[in-house]
Amino acid sequence: MLKIDNLQAKVFERPILKGISLNIGPGEVxxxxxxxxxxxxxxxxxxxxxxxxxVTGGSATFVGEDLLALTPxxxxxxxxxxxxxxxxxxPGVSNLYFLKAAVNAVRRHRGEDELDAMDFLVLAREKxxxxxxxEGLVQRAVNVGFSGGEKKRNEIFQMALLEPKxxxxxxxxxxxxxxxxxxxxxGVNRLRSPERSVLLITHxxxxxxxxxxxxxxxxxxxxxxxxxxxxxxxxLEKDGYAAVGVGENYQAAQVLA
Amino acid sequence: MTTMPSAxxxxxxxxxxxxxxxxxxxxxxxxxxxxSPWREPALHFLQQNGLPARTEEAFRFSPIxxxxxxxxxxxxxxxxxxxxxxxxxxxxxxxxNGIPQALPVTPKGVVIVRLSEAGxxxxxxxxxLIHQQDGWVAANTAGYADGIAVVVDDATEVxxxxxxxxxxxxxxxxxxSASRVVILVGHGSKLSVVERxxxxxxxxxxxxxxxxCFVGAGSTVNHSRWTExxxxxHQVAATAVSLSDGASYYSxxxxxxxxxxxxxxxxxxKGRHASATLDGLYYGRxxxxxxxxxxxxxxxxxxxxxxCYRGVVENQGKxxxxxxxxxxxxxxxTDARQENRNLLLGPEAVVYTKPHLEIDADDVACxxxxxxxxxxxNQLFYLQARGIDAALGRELLTWAFxxxxxxxxxxxxxxxxxxxxxxxxxxxxVAATLTEGLSV
Numbered sequence: 001m002l003k004i005d006n007l008q009a010k011v012f013e014r015p016i017l018k019g020i021s022l023n024i025g026p027g028e029v030x031x032x033x034x035x036x037x038x039x040x041x042x043x044x045x046x047x048x049x050x051x052x053x054x055v056t057g058g059s060a061t062f063v064g065e066d067l068l069a070l071t072p073x074x075x076x077x078x079x080x081x082x083x084x085x086x087x088x089x090x091p092g093v094s095n096l097y098f099l100k101a102a103v104n105a106v107r108r109h110r111g112e113d114e115l116d117a118m119d120f121l122v123l124a125r126e127k128x129x130x131x132x133x134x135e136g137l138v139q140r141a142v143n144v145g146f147s148g149g150e151k152k153r154n155e156i157f158q159m160a161l162l163e164p165k166x167x168x169x170x171x172x173x174x175x176x177x178x179x180x181x182x183x184x185x186x187g188v189n190r191l192r193s194p195e196r197s198v199l200l201i202t203h204x205x206x207x208x209x210x211x212x213x214x215x216x217x218x219x220x221x222x223x224x225x226x227x228x229x230x231x232x233x234x235x236l237e238k239d240g241y242a243a244v245g246v247g248e249n250y251q252a253a254q255v256l257a
Numbered sequence: 258m259t260t261m262p263s264a265x266x267x268x269x270x271x272x273x274x275x276x277x278x279x280x281x282x283x284x285x286x287x288x289x290x291x292x293s294p295w296r297e298p299a300l301h302f303l304q305q306n307g308l309p310a311r312t313e314e315a316f317r318f319s320p321i322x323x324x325x326x327x328x329x330x331x332x333x334x335x336x337x338x339x340x341x342x343x344x345x346x347x348x349x350x351x352x353x354n355g356i357p358q359a360l361p362v363t364p365k366g367v368v369i370v371r372l373s374e375a376g377x378x379x380x381x382x383x384x385x386l387i388h389q390q391d392g393w394v395a396a397n398t399a400g401y402a403d404g405i406a407v408v409v410d411d412a413t414e415v416x417x418x419x420x421x422x423x424x425x426x427x428x429x430x431x432x433x434s435a436s437r438v439v440i441l442v443g444h445g446s447k448l449s450v451v452e453r454x455x456x457x458x459x460x461x462x463x464x465x466x467x468x469x470c471f472v473g474a475g476s477t478v479n480h481s482r483w484t485e486x487x488x489x490x491h492q493v494a495a496t497a498v499s500l501s502d503g504a505s506y507y508s509x510x511x512x513x514x515x516x517x518x519x520x521x522x523x524x525x526x527k528g529r530h531a532s533a534t535l536d537g538l539y540y541g542r543x544x545x546x547x548x549x550x551x552x553x554x555x556x557x558x559x560x561x562x563x564x565c566y567r568g569v570v571e572n573q574g575k576x577x578x579x580x581x582x583x584x585x586x587x588x589x590x591t592d593a594r595q596e597n598r599n600l601l602l603g604p605e606a607v608v609y610t611k612p613h614l615e616i617d618a619d620d621v622a623c624x625x626x627x628x629x630x631x632x633x634x635n636q637l638f639y640l641q642a643r644g645i646d647a648a649l650g651r652e653l654l655t656w657a658f659x660x661x662x663x664x665x666x667x668x669x670x671x672x673x674x675x676x677x678x679x680x681x682x683x684x685x686x687v688a689a690t691l692t693e694g695l696s697v
Contacts, residue, residue, distance in 0.1 A: 050638055076644035088639035092657030098643070101653075105644035141657075158643065 001026050001197045002047075002067075002166055007058035009046045016042040018222035019058065024166065027194040031208055031233065032201050034219035035241055040201045041085060043219070044170040047199075048082035049075055063165065076102075077109035079165030081158075083172050087151040090142035095154070098142050099124065103161050127160040131187045149180035156187035167191070168199045173207040185210030205237035220246040265307045271325040273463075274308045274392075277433060280331060281400035288402065292377030295384030299398035308392040315391065318577045318609040319548040321517055324461055324491060329433035332426055332462075342420040343451070343670035350405065352423045355436035355464065357405045366413030366446075372404040372437065379406045382439050386469040387497035387523065394495050394521075397435045397467045404437030407450075411443035411473070418449040418668055425455075425490055427462035435465040444473040444501075451668050452482045454515075456490035466494040472504040474528060479507045479667040483675065486515030488545075495521040502528030502557075509666050511675055512539040512547045519548040526553070526560040526588075537566035538662040541574035541606070548577035555588040555618075562593040567662050568610075569655055572603025577610075584616040584623065591618060595625040600632065600658050602651075656680050 002024040009017040016039045024030050034040050046053045047060060049072035060067040062080060070078070090098065103123075104114040115123065128138050133153050143151050152172055159167050169188065173181055188198065188211050200211060208216070208230065216232040217224045218241070226232065226244040235243050270278070285300050308325075309316040332354040342349035350369065351358045363369050372380060383404070389395035409415060425434060442448050450470075456462060472478045478498075486492060492515055498506055512518050524533045539547045553562050568576040582593045599608045610627040632654050640650035659679060666672035 048642055050642075051634060071647070072638060072641035073644050073646045076642055082642045084639065084642075088633075088635050090636055090639065090654070090657065092660050093653060098640070098645075098653075101645050101649075102643035105646075109644070162643070 001028075001063060002199070003061045005059045005061075007043075007046065007060060008056045009042060009053050010056055011042065011053055015056070016222050017046065020219075020222070020224055022217065022224065024197045024199060026197060027192075028215065029192065029198040029200065029211065029213045030215045030217065031213035032199065032217045032219050033203070033205070033233065033236060035246065036203075038219045039222040040219055041170055044082060044168050044201055047168055048072060048080065073105070076162075077106050079106075081162055081164035081167045083155040083159060083167060083169035085171040085174060087143050087155055089144045091144050093142050095138050095140055095142050096121070096124065099158060099161055102158070106162055124161065127157055130190065131157050131160065132183055133157050148175040149177065152176055152180065152184050153187070156184055160187065160191060163196075165195065166197045166199065168201070170201045171203065172200070173202055173204060181207070181210060205233045208233045218244050218246065265305075270307060272328050273321070273325045276328045276330070277308070277396055277400075278303060280433075281396065284402075285399055288400075289373040291372045291375060291380030291383055293380050293383040295388040295398050297399075299384075299389045299395040300400075302389040303392055303395040303399055306392055306395070308396070313391065315550060315579070318575075319517075319519055319546060321491065322546070324431070324463065324517075327431050327461060329431045329463055332432040332434055333428075336426060338424055338457075340422045340424060340455075342422070343453070343668075343674060344418060344420065347418045347420040347451070348415075350419065350421045352421065352436050354425055354432065354434035355423075355466075356402060356434075364415060364417065366410040367415055368408040370406050370408070372406055372439070375406045379408060379439070379441065382406075382441060382469065382471065383437065384469075386471070386499055386525075387467065387495055390495070390521075393465055393493040394467060397437060397465045397495075401435040401437040401467075404439070407438070407440045409440075409442045409446050409448050412445045413443065414447040415449070418451050420451045420453070422453045422455065423464065423466060424457060425462045425464040425486070425492075427456070427458040427460035427489065429460055431461035431463070433463045433465070436467070438468045440468065440470040440478070442470070442472050442476045442478055445475045446473065447477045449479045449668060450481070451671055452480075454482075454484040454486060454492060454494075456487040456515075459487070459489060461489045461491070463491040463493070466492065468496045470496065470498045470506075472498065472500050472506055474501040475503045476501075477505045477507075480509070481666055481668045481671050482508070482510040482520070483513065483671055484511070484515055484518055484520075485513040485678070486518065488514075488516055490515050491517040493519045495523070498522075498524045498533075500524065500526045500528060500531035500533065502530060504528060504531045506531075506533045507667055508533070508535045508537075509668075510535075510537040510549070511663070511666070512549075513675070513678060514540060514542050515545060515547070517546050519550070521550045521552070523552040524554070524562075526555050526562070527557060529557045530559045531557065532561045533563075535562070535564040535566075536662055536665050538659055539566070539568045539576060541568060541570035541576035541608070543571045543573045546575040546577070549579070551580040553582045553593070555582070555584045555591045555593065558587065558589045558591070560588060560591050562595070564595040565662070566597045567658065568597070568599040568608055569659055570599060570601050570606040570608050573605045574607075576608040578608070578627070579611045580625075581613045581615065582623065582625070584614070584618045584621050586617045588618045589620045591621040591623065593621070593623045597627040598658075599627070599629045600655060601629060602632070602655065
C-alpha cells in the first residue's frame with residue numbers, strides 16, 4: 001500500500017525527517033508514537049502534500065505510484081486521506097456542499113458515477129448516524145462553531161464518506177474527552193477492512209487501547225528508533241520513552257549532533 | 258468660510274471636462290428647472306471647480322483614468338430598448354442613457370412622474386439632499402435632461418418592487434449620459450427599490466447617476482443595487498438618503514463589474530430612532546476600478562447604523578472603500594458599526610480602505626474595522642486534501658466570502674441573479690474540473 005524509503009524532509013531549512021523507512025501493507029494499522037517535536041506531524045504533512053515542507057531525499061510509493069510527485073488533491077483522489085490534527089473551519093462553505101464535491105472528485109477519479117444531491121444526502125445521513133454526528137452539523141458551514149469533539153468526529157465522518165485506501169490520522173485523539181475518544185475510535189474501527197490501511201499518529205498509548213494497531217513505531221528526532229508489535233506501546237505506557245532509549249535530552253542531543 | 262478657487266483656465270481642462278461643460282452650458286437654459294433652484298449654481302460650481310481631480314481627498318485613489326483625455330458626446334436620442342424586469346409583477350421603469358422610457362402603471366398610493374412634468378412641490382426636492390458635493394454631482398444637477406419622481410403616500414405598503422433598469426449604450430463614439438431620480442416616501446409606508454445598471458455596445462461610455470431618497474417617519478425603504486457594466490463602461494453614481502423619525506433604510510449594493518464604478522452613498526439619520534443597514538459587495542475585476550464611498554450622519558439620538566462592505570479584488574484590479582460615520586452633537590445612544598473586509602486574489606491586486614468615525618456625542622456605541630487579506634492557505638489545503646483541486650478550491654473560498662453578503666439581498670429575484678452570476682461560473686467549473694480529473 002504505502003512504502004516509505006529513507007524519507008528526509010526539512011522545514012524552513014531545518015531538517016526534521018532524517019531518513020524514515022516504513023512499509024504499510026493492505027489492511028494494516030500502524031501507529032507512530034513519539035515525543036513532541038519528533039517529526040510526527042511533519043511526516044503526515046509530507047505524505048499528504050501540505051505546503052511548507054521540502055523533501056530532500058528518499059521516496060514514498062503509494063499503490064505503485066510516486067506519491068511525492070502528486071498534488072495534494074491527486075493524492076486524495078487516489079485514496080489517501082489525512083485526518084487533521086486541527087480541522088480547518090470554512091465559513092460560508094456548507095459541510096454538505098463541500099463533502100459532495102469531495103466525494104464526487106474521488107468517485108470521478110475511480111470512474112464511478114457522480115452522486116446527485118439526493119443520493120448524497122441519503123449516504124451522508126446514514127454515515128452521520130453511524131458516527132452519532134448530529135444531522136444539524138452536516139448542514140452547517142464546515143467545522144464552524146463545532147466543538148473539538150465534533151470537529152474530530154467530522155473528520156472520521158469524511159473518512160467514512162470518502163472510503164480511502166489509506167487513512168493517516170494525525171493526533172485524532174488530541175483534545176478529546178473519554179466519551180468522544182470512544183466514539184471516534186469506534187468510527188475508525190468500523191472502517192477497518194482488509195483493503196484499508198491506517199497510519200495512526202499519536203502521543204498517547206490511550207488511543208491504542210481503542211484502536212488496536214498491528215505495528216507500533218517510535219519516532220524520535222526524525223528517525224524511527226524502534227518498531228514492534230502492540231506490546232511496544234504498552235512498554236512505552238509503563239516506562240515512558242526512556243524505555244526505548246529516548247530520554248528527555250534525546251531530542252536536544254540529536255539536534256546538537 | 259471656504260474660499261472659492263478661481264476658475265480653471267480653458268487650456269487646463271481635460272477633454273472630458275471640456276466636452277461635458279460645453280454640452281451642459283449649451284443646454285442648461287433650455288432645460289426645465291422643475292422648481293429646483295440648483296441647475297445654474299451647479300453649472301457655476303462645475304465651471305469653477307471642474308471634475309474631481311486626484312488632488313481631492315475623496316478621489317485620491319480613484320482617478321477616472323485615460324478617458325479623461327477623451328471627448329464624450331451625447332448618445333443617440335430616441336433609442337428605445339425593451340428590458341424585462343427580474344420579477345414580472347414589478348413596477349418596471351427603464352432608463353436608456355439616463356432618459357426614462359414609458360412610465361409604468363402604478364398601484365394605489367404610488368405616483369411616478371417625469372420631473373419635467375412634476376409640480377414644484379416635488380420638483381423643488383431635487384437637489385435638496387445633494388446637488389454639488391463634487392464635480393460629478395454638479396454635472397448631473399446642471400445637465401440631466403429629464404428625471405423621475407416617485408411619490409409614495411402615507412400609510413402605503415407597496416407590495417410590488419419598483420425595478421429601475423439603467424442601460425447605457427455606446428456603439429461607436431464615447432458617450433456621456435446623466436440620470437436623476439427623486440423618491441419621496443410618506444409616513445408609515447414601505448417601498449422596495451431595485452436598481453440594475455447595465456450597458457450595451459463596445460465603445461466607451463460614462464453614466465452619471467444621482468438618486469435622492471426621502472424616507473418618512475416610521476417608513477421602511479429597501480434599496481438594492483446591481484451593477485454589471487461592460488469593460489468600457491464607466492459610472493459615477495451618488496445615492497443620498499434622508500431618514501425621519503423611526504425610519505428604516507436598507508441598502509444592498511453589489512458591483513459585479515464595470516471599467517470604472519464609483520458609488521457614493523450618503524445617509525442622514527435626521528429623525529430619532531432611525532436605522533440604516535448598509536451592505537455592500539464589490540468585485541474589482543482585472544483592469545477595473547471599483548470605489549465605494551459611504552457617508553453616514555447621525556443627527557438625532559437613538560439611531561443605529563450597521564455597515565458591512567466586502568471586496569473581492571482580482572489580480573491587477575483595484576478596489577477603494579472609504580466609509581465615515583459622523584455622530585453629531587446631541588445624537589446620544591447612537592449605535593454605529595462599520596466593517597470592511599477585502600480579499601486580494603493576486604500579487605497585483607490593490608485595495609485602499611479607509612474606515613473612520615467622527616464622534617461628537619456622549620453615550621454612544623461605535624465600532625469600525627477593516628481587513629485586507631488573501632485566501633487562507635490552510636483552508637485551501639484542507640479542500641485539496643479532500644480531492645478538490647486548488648483552482649476550484651480558490652473559487653469556492655472566494656464565493657464563500659462573497660456569499661455571506663449576497664444572502665442578505667432583500668430582493669429574492671436579485672439574490673437569485675447575483676447567485677447565478679457569481680456562483681454559476683463556479684458551478685460550471687465544478688463539473689468541468691471533475692471531468693478533467695478523469696484523465697489524470
